[in-house]
Amino acid sequence: MVNPDKCHLSSQASGILEAHDIKPTVNRILVVKALQASDRPLSLSELERKLLTIDKSGIFRALMLFREHHLVHVIEGGAEGVKYELCHSHDHDHDTDLHPHFYCEECQQTFCLDNLELPDIELPEGYDAHSMNLILKGHCPDCRSKIKH
Amino acid sequence: MVNPDKCHLSSQASGILEAHDIKPTVNRILVVKALQASDRPLSLSELERKLLTIDKSGIFRALMLFREHHLVHVIEGGAEGVKYELCHSHDHDHDTDLHPHFYCEECQQTFCLDNLELPDIELPEGYDAHSMNLILKGHCPDCRSKIKH
DNA sequence: GTTCTTGCAAAATATTTGCAAGACG
DNA sequence: CGTCTTGCAAATATTTTGCAAGAAC
Numbered sequence: 385m386v387n388p389d390k391c392h393l394s395s396q397a398s399g400i401l402e403a404h405d406i407k408p409t410v411n412r413i414l415v416v417k418a419l420q421a422s423d424r425p426l427s428l429s430e431l432e433r434k435l436l437t438i439d440k441s442g443i444f445r446a447l448m449l450f451r452e453h454h455l456v457h458v459i460e461g462g463a464e465g466v467k468y469e470l471c472h473s474h475d476h477d478h479d480t481d482l483h484p485h486f487y488c489e490e491c492q493q494t495f496c497l498d499n500l501e502l503p504d505i506e507l508p509e510g511y512d513a514h515s516m517n518l519i520l521k522g523h524c525p526d527c528r529s530k531i532k533h
Numbered sequence: 534m535v536n537p538d539k540c541h542l543s544s545q546a547s548g549i550l551e552a553h554d555i556k557p558t559v560n561r562i563l564v565v566k567a568l569q570a571s572d573r574p575l576s577l578s579e580l581e582r583k584l585l586t587i588d589k590s591g592i593f594r595a596l597m598l599f600r601e602h603h604l605v606h607v608i609e610g611g612a613e614g615v616k617y618e619l620c621h622s623h624d625h626d627h628d629t630d631l632h633p634h635f636y637c638e639e640c641q642q643t644f645c646l647d648n649l650e651l652p653d654i655e656l657p658e659g660y661d662a663h664s665m666n667l668i669l670k671g672h673c674p675d676c677r678s679k680i681k682h
Numbered sequence: 683g684t685t686c687t688t689g690c691a692a693a694a695t696a697t698t699t700g701c702a703a704g705a706c707g
Numbered sequence: 708c709g710t711c712t713t714g715c716a717a718a719t720a721t722t723t724t725g726c727a728a729g730a731a732c
Contacts, residue, residue: 510674525659
């Protein structure tokens, strides 16, 4: 659970990192800010393009660390490999704010459908799930209107 | 829609291929049979390991062709990249038999939950989806019992 | 003979690690 | 000083393509 003492700094990147028990180094702060600045999940290579001062291995290691500490979660599917997105929940031990995503096959962007809930799936006896990855594919509103006209 | 004339051979791999308007070559038949023999989706490298006589590029090209002709669909997420699964529907122009999958983080296998339906997601205005990829992650019944004891 | 299919090699992508130098405390 | 972090280079892994030889029709 979240420790309230750790939260009052959360709007700053370094505060977020500390709240997740991650030492806030310069590079890590930049990675968090890049993720904060985006309204959609970003792949490693997208982050590389935005963070020219950091080597990709550094970005990668930051993301792995963030994932362990439940500061980012991972979205698979769509294309261009795995994408990363900041967790917005205040639960620092689990990924509780997962939501569906939409991958546009035209512009190849992944959108968060964060006002939609993940469905409740009744698993067969014996299965034990702790997370869900749901991606819809098709055309986003922008591309759809461009194609029409 | 399906042409009934094309269907009476469908239990044979070559019949399935023809029903999907794919010329049944030796290699393609082998790929179809490998997929038929599996109760779960297979990745390209898993197919490579099963089909030692065919080069991976050949398997890859067969799968791409099958995908275009809606003979396989693609499951993303889990790990070890993309997996392929035979379509079982008789609709040769769309993927209509999609279902959720379960990825076991212990044995790293992907299971079909083909008795479960994909949920109905109410997309926001403007989005237009034609397919859905839903993967649950956790532990499968086998691994779960092994871990317990 | 023309088109289709295949294997091989290699390119293109993506992910991950080793290691030594430097920063931090 | 000892530990943690970083950049660089390189190893892995995965997917995809070019091309020429051979098969199919």
